[in-house]
Amino acid sequence: MLADAAAHWRFEIRECVADGSDTAAFGISAGRLPDGAHAAEMHLAGTITVLSELTLAYPSEEGSREACLRVIARDPGELPPGALLFPAECGDRVH
Numbered sequence: 001m002l003a004d005a006a007a008h009w010r011f012e013i014r015e016c017v018a019d020g021s022d023t024a025a026f027g028i029s030a031g032r033l034p035d036g037a038h039a040a041e042m043h044l045a046g047t048i049t050v051l052s053e054l055t056l057a058y059p060s061e062e063g064s065r066e067a068c069l070r071v072i073a074r075d076p077g078e079l080p081p082g083a084l085l086f087p088a089e090c091g092d093r094v095h
Contacts, residue, residue: 009033011040011069011085016076023076025085029060029067037072039088044080050088 009031016025033056042049053072060067071079 009087011067013079013081013083013085015081016071016079018076019070021073023071023074023079024057025054025069025071025079027067027069028065030065033067033069040085041088042079042083042085044083049078051085054085 009029011025011030011033012028013025014027016023018024035056037053037055040051040054042051051071051074055070055072056067057070058068069085
């Protein structure tokens, strides 16, 4: 059960900036994003958008939930503040 729970995370986008052809998304995390690249679902206003690849750019400091994700090949305008990101595996019902 703990192994399954470890795969669950959530990230609320607060602000985004362009970083080359990628986007740095700053926000609040819950749970722990595993190392490596992951697919995610972005939920906003009843719509779901699949993000094919994101990575943890800067982890939260001890006691803080603030973090930064690098969203590969996405423009900052595609990632609005308030959007919630979840692991794609959750939507696929993998775990």
